[in-house]
Amino acid sequence: MSQARTLETAPGAAGRRTRRWPPEAGILMVLVGLALAFEVLGWIFVRQSFLFNEQRLVVMILQVAVIGIIAVGVTQVIITGGIDLSSGSVVALTAMVAASLAQSSEAVRAVYPTLTDLPLIVPLATGLAVGALAGLVNGSLIAWTGIPPFIATLGVMVTARGIAKWYTHGEPVSLLTDAYAGIGSGAVPVVIFLATAALFHLALRYTRYGKFTYAIGANPQAARVSGINVGRHLIVVYTIAGTLSGLAGIVTSARAESGQSGMGMMYELDAIAAAVIGGASLSGGVGRITGTVIGTLILGVVTSGFTFLRIDAYYQEIVKGAIIVVAVVADQYRQRARRRGA
Amino acid sequence: MAVPAHDARQEWLLEARGVSKSFPGVVALDDVSLGVATGSVHALVGENGAGKSTLMKIIAGLCTPDSGELRLHGRAVQLDTPRRALQAGIAMIHQELNLMPSMTVAENIWIGREPVSRLGIVRHRELRHRTRTLLERLRIGVDPDTAVGELPIAARQLVEIAKALSHESRLIIMDEPTSALTERDAEQLFTVIGELRAAGRAVLYITHRLDEVFAIADQVSVLRDGRHVGSDRPANLSRDDLIRMMVGRELARIYPGAPGVPGAVVLAAHALTGARFRDVSFELRAGEILGLAGLMGAGRSELAAALFGLNPARTGHLSLDGVRVRIDSPRTALAHGIALLTEDRKESGCFLMLSILENLEIAALGREFVRAGVVRGRAVREACGAMSRQLRVKTPGLDECIGNLSGGNQQKVLLGRCLLLRPRILILDEPTRGVDVGAKSEIHELIARLAAQGTAVLMISSELPEILGMSHRIMVMHEGRVTGTLDRDQADQVQIMRLAAR
Numbered sequence: 120m121s122q123a124r125t126l127e128t129a130p131g132a133a134g135r136r137t138r139r140w141p142p143e144a145g146i147l148m149v150l151v152g153l154a155l156a157f158e159v160l161g162w163i164f165v166r167q168s169f170l171f172n173e174q175r176l177v178v179m180i181l182q183v184a185v186i187g188i189i190a191v192g193v194t195q196v197i198i199t200g201g202i203d204l205s206s207g208s209v210v211a212l213t214a215m216v217a218a219s220l221a222q223s224s225e226a227v228r229a230v231y232p233t234l235t236d237l238p239l240i241v242p243l244a245t246g247l248a249v250g251a252l253a254g255l256v257n258g259s260l261i262a263w264t265g266i267p268p269f270i271a272t273l274g275v276m277v278t279a280r281g282i283a284k285w286y287t288h289g290e291p292v293s294l295l296t297d298a299y300a301g302i303g304s305g306a307v308p309v310v311i312f313l314a315t316a317a318l319f320h321l322a323l324r325y326t327r328y329g330k331f332t333y334a335i336g337a338n339p340q341a342a343r344v345s346g347i348n349v350g351r352h353l354i355v356v357y358t359i360a361g362t363l364s365g366l367a368g369i370v371t372s373a374r375a376e377s378g379q380s381g382m383g384m385m386y387e388l389d390a391i392a393a394a395v396i397g398g399a400s401l402s403g404g405v406g407r408i409t410g411t412v413i414g415t416l417i418l419g420v421v422t423s424g425f426t427f428l429r430i431d432a433y434y435q436e437i438v439k440g441a442i443i444v445v446a447v448v449a450d451q452y453r454q455r456a457r458r459r460g461a
Numbered sequence: 462m463a464v465p466a467h468d469a470r471q472e473w474l475l476e477a478r479g480v481s482k483s484f485p486g487v488v489a490l491d492d493v494s495l496g497v498a499t500g501s502v503h504a505l506v507g508e509n510g511a512g513k514s515t516l517m518k519i520i521a522g523l524c525t526p527d528s529g530e531l532r533l534h535g536r537a538v539q540l541d542t543p544r545r546a547l548q549a550g551i552a553m554i555h556q557e558l559n560l561m562p563s564m565t566v567a568e569n570i571w572i573g574r575e576p577v578s579r580l581g582i583v584r585h586r587e588l589r590h591r592t593r594t595l596l597e598r599l600r601i602g603v604d605p606d607t608a609v610g611e612l613p614i615a616a617r618q619l620v621e622i623a624k625a626l627s628h629e630s631r632l633i634i635m636d637e638p639t640s641a642l643t644e645r646d647a648e649q650l651f652t653v654i655g656e657l658r659a660a661g662r663a664v665l666y667i668t669h670r671l672d673e674v675f676a677i678a679d680q681v682s683v684l685r686d687g688r689h690v691g692s693d694r695p696a697n698l699s700r701d702d703l704i705r706m707m708v709g710r711e712l713a714r715i716y717p718g719a720p721g722v723p724g725a726v727v728l729a730a731h732a733l734t735g736a737r738f739r740d741v742s743f744e745l746r747a748g749e750i751l752g753l754a755g756l757m758g759a760g761r762s763e764l765a766a767a768l769f770g771l772n773p774a775r776t777g778h779l780s781l782d783g784v785r786v787r788i789d790s791p792r793t794a795l796a797h798g799i800a801l802l803t804e805d806r807k808e809s810g811c812f813l814m815l816s817i818l819e820n821l822e823i824a825a826l827g828r829e830f831v832r833a834g835v836v837r838g839r840a841v842r843e844a845c846g847a848m849s850r851q852l853r854v855k856t857p858g859l860d861e862c863i864g865n866l867s868g869g870n871q872q873k874v875l876l877g878r879c880l881l882l883r884p885r886i887l888i889l890d891e892p893t894r895g896v897d898v899g900a901k902s903e904i905h906e907l908i909a910r911l912a913a914q915g916t917a918v919l920m921i922s923s924e925l926p927e928i929l930g931m932s933h934r935i936m937v938m939h940e941g942r943v944t945g946t947l948d949r950d951q952a953d954q955v956q957i958m959r960l961a962a963r
Contacts, residue, residue: 326834327826334823337812344771344809345824345878346795404814 142398143410145449149442150417157424169427177306183419184308185210185374187412188367189390190397191315192254192360194411195323197394199356200336200403201261201268206364206390208279209253210383213368215283217246218292218378221299239298243369250365251358253279258357262350276387283380292378303374311370313412315363320408332356336403392439393418396446417442472535474499474663475520475551475632480529482515484865489515491687492529497632497680502654502664504678504695506671507707508869508897512687513667517634520665521553522546552625553634560617560624562610567592569609570624595623599653613758615646622653626662633657634665639673640895643757643923644958651677669897670924671703683707708899716902716930717909723749723933727917728768728781728799728886735774737763738941742777745886750908750918752932754925755961760941761921762804765888768919769801770794795827800884802876804891804921810875811863818859820874821845825881848877853903869900876904880911887911889920893927905931925954937961 154170161169170176189206196203221242224234253275260271301307323329331352334342343349367386372378397414399406421442425435473496482490490512497503507513518524520531522540530537533549540546543553560569567588568575576587592605601619609617618638625633635654639647654664654677666678674681675695682692683706690706723746733741738760745751755761767774770788779786781797788794794801803809812820822830822841830841846859852873856866863871872892879887892908893901908931912918922928928935935947937960945960 325836325838327831327836328834330819330823330826330836333815333819334812337815338809340809341803341812342823344769344791344801344803346792346827347823348790348792404812 141409143407143413146397146410146413146417146446149446150413150420153417153420153424157420157427160424160428164428167427169424175423175427177309179419179423180309180312180416181306182422183393183415184312185367185371186386186389186393186418187312187415188308188315188370189364189386190393190411190415191312191319191408192363193387193390194394194397194399194406194408195319195332195356196268196360197391197399197401198323198332198336198403198406199353200339200401201353201357202272202391202401203257203357203360203364204269204272204387205253205257205275205279206360206367207383207386207388208276208283209250209361209364210368210371210386211380212253212279212283212286213246213249213365214372214375214378214382215286215292215380216249216378217242217369218295218299218372219286220245221295221372222292223294223296226294236296236298239296242299243302246369247362247365250368251362253364254358254361255354257361258354261357262353280380286380289380291380292372293376295373295376300373300376303370303372303376308370308374311366312415315366316408316412319359323408328352328355333404336405338404389418392443396443414446472499473497473532474534475665476532476535477516477520478530478532480516480519480526480531482512482519482524482526488687490519490526493684493687493689494529495682495689495692497663497665499631499663500658500661501679502658502666502677504666504668504674504681505684506668506674506681506703507684507690508867508899511684511707511897513684514636515687516684517553517636517665517667520546520632521551521634523553547628547630550629550631551634552628552630552632553636554618554621554625554638555636560609560620563608565606565608566596566603566612566620567605569620570595570627574627592623595627599623599626599656601653615642615649615757618642618646618650619653622650626657630662632663632665634667636667637669637895638666639668639670645756647673669895669901671700671898674703675700704898707897716927717906721748721913723747724915726783728779728919729783730768731778731780733764733767733774733777733779735763735767735776736772738767738774738938740777741938741943743936743943743946745917745919747885747917748912748915749933750912750920750931752928752935753919753921753938754923754928754935754957755938757923758940759938759961761938762890763941764938765801765804765890765919765921768794768888769799771801792827795824795882795884798882798885799888800824800879800882800886801888802872802879802890802892804894806868806871806875806895811871813862813864815863816860817849817854817856817863817866817874818842818845820863821848821859821877821881824878828882844881845877848881849874852877852880852907867897869896872896872904873900876907884916886917886919889918891922892920893922893924925957928957929954 157169161167193203193206220237224236228234257272257275260266261268323332331347334345334347335349335352339349368383371382393414394406394411395401396417397410399411418439421439422435476496478494480490480493493516505513519526520540522543522545525541531540532538538549540549540551570592571588575583577583589605596603596605601623603612603616603620609620612620638650642650657664668674678695680692681695681703683690683703685707725747726744727747728745730741730743741764753761763772766772768779770790770793773789779788786797788797807813822845826836830837842859849859854870854873856870863874889908893904896904908918908920920931929952933949935952935957936943937945937957939961947956
């Protein structure tokens with residue numbers, strides 16, 4: 120430091136200027152760039168606008184809304200320095216359990232005339248509880264046995280999928296009530312996604328819960344010395360992530376108007392990808408919900424864009440993979456620049 | 462400063478000419494020129510943030526200067542990667558050791574250069590033999606087959622040195638090598654350094670301990686705020702001269718001394734036994750600074766960890782204000798008004814990727830500044846800003862990443878984290894390790910002021926002058942036991958070492 124730059128002097132010092140851009144600016148540019156690229160390609164190849172089509176925009180967000188809901192939870196797990204591989208299986212398990220409690224009794228009323236539908240709150244509450252329970256198991260395993268999150272959630276991933284299949288011996292659950300199906304209809308999933316994102320964005324930024332989450336990810340040892348009950352907090356974070364996976368399971372089954380044990384396959388990886396594209400660092404301590412929302416939208420734009428241009432789904436996956444890697448590489452450079460000190 | 466650092470007549474092994482380097486918002490080095498002679502030990506001193514580490518990094522090829530050049534034996538060289546520097550005969554021993562804990566000493570030393578058979582299989586016998594020869598030459602008594610992770614820190618440091626020498630390096634850069642060593646281990650290091658000098662190697666030695674400059678250096682250079690203040694032979698300088706050059710001002714009193722008379726007993730330990738300490742009993746009074754001295758591995762940090770609930774004692778008990786308490790986690794310790802400044806800033810202190818604000822506020826959020834789970838952002842920012850100003854943390858703002866601060870400023874932030882809790886009992890584990898002279902005396906003054914205001918302080922330190930200058934009483938530990946407690950006026954370095962070394 121050549122001049123003594125203390126707090127009193129230096130309101131607009133050079134260090135400030137670089138921070139005027141929020142960390143999401145870069146990834147937002149990527150989103151805009153991709154959308155514009157599809158817009159241009161659209162006019163050239165299919166003579167249509169990509170962006171100025173309300174229906175397409177709704178579908179675009181709709182198809183990633185479920186991933187987005189999961190990603191909001193996964194982002195928090197990643198900020199603690201952990202990972203959650205169980206999300207996709209929890210989606211399936213919740214979809215099965217919730218759907219089974221949301222079945223319409225109309226078809227069987229001929230045989231059992233007194234049978235009535237359960238109120239909507241029952242499948243909802245049970246579904247969320249199943250998700251929370253899965254998350255609680257994840258968190259408890261990690262906090263109490265000290266096994267790495269990768270292993271703990273891998274175990275729950277396999278187990279939850281197994282339970283989902285065992286629950287009906289592989290049979291799908293269908294004929295759901297209209298009220299339940301309403302959760303997945305129209306733009307409702309998008310609203311749920313954005314509301315969830317807003318809620319946890321605020322929680323991470325402005326509450327003690329959020330501050331502790333970042334601290335644990337940045338340095339668990341220092342967090343402990345600072346008086347944080349690290350184990351208990353991790354359990355809370357994983358339980359939240361599990362609950363959000365449960366919510367995603369409810370939305371998925373409502374939208375499909377059925378519950379199937381094969382639902383949510385590989386969703387955990389898409390959710391992790393969305394978080395990582397959005398700037399969350401797998402080494403912990405870094406990540407924001409706003410970034411994750413943008414990351415989710417990027418996945419949506421790529422999927423819709425390729426469909427729109429009528430390009431094979433294979434290419435779509437190739438490009439998605441490349442985007443994930445590029446995002447992480449870019450992130451590493453950014454972090455190095457940030458930590459390059461005297 | 463009579464002798465200019467940059468003397469064209471002399472044949473330098475390595476010479477820096479007009480080296481400058483800026484980082485965003487900070488000029489780290491400003492037109493620095495200095496030369497290192499063959500067969501000499503060149504000490505480099507300066508406050509943290511003075512640019513020492515940056516200069517070292519440039520010489521070791523870890524970063525490139527914005528302008529200026531490096532000359533090796535009079536020829537300009539480009540050292541833009543650590544590999545280039547190594548090939549040019551320059552090796553650096555980092556403050557944070559760069560060894561792989563799960564691999565053996567031999568594997569660590571020869572990593573990437575293992576003797577291999579034609580099939581690409583490592584020839585272990587030769588590897589071991591080479592290592593043994595190297596270690597014997599340096600008189601380092603370490604088994605080549607031990608996993609590095611099982612060695613004490615001092616031995617790891619020696620392994621790092623052996624590794625540097627295995628490259629046949631002509632210039633070895635040491636960045637505060639003794640900061641984690643006991644006096645005895647440091648002596649061994651100095652012997653090795655003496656042998657290096659005799660063998661015609663040069664050592665560039667960064668340190669905060671001025672005694673070491675006078676003990677081992679042939680030449681000392683001082684950096685301040687990125688500028689080269691001067692170089693001279695240590696024999697031509699007094700300790701005060703050096704300090705003056707480093708801080709650019711007179712330090713009236715190095716130690717504020719222990720003020721005031723201690724009050725009532727606040728913390729009493731009764732026969733505590735735990736990991737690496739046995740049967741420890743002591744009393745700590747309000748307003749008292751109790752120094753805790755001992756060699757590395759004497760169990761001092763473990764005792765501190767037990768008092769703070771990080772690793773509770775197995776038997777014995779604690780009482781606070783005469784009331785027996787159980788402290789089984791840092792949370793309960795904090796709730797009882799006990800705060801700990803840990804020994805290891807990077808491992809268990811800083812959240813390196815987070816901001817100064819986030820580092821300061823975190824412990825206080827457990828109790829204050831929160832309403833219904835929501836952090837009162839403005840209140841906490843004001844309190845942290847005030848704390849940061851009070852501790853004179855050198856930074857552009859509270860949102861700066863703590864990783865960009867110098868060691869002394871990081872330590873101030875961590876101390877601020879403790880002070881925001883307004884603790885009644887403050888445990889300080891090596892509060893000024895790796896901290897520059899200026900920040901050090903500021904921290905000392907602060908500790909003395911806290912004690913004067915009635916805080917009970919338990920201060921662990923491996924620096925005897927610090928312990929002697931600050932404490933009311935000095936408790937000495939040796940191999941887990943308290944071997945004696947000395948009053949301020951009866952204690953001196955010899956007394957303490959006698960109890961510590963046995």
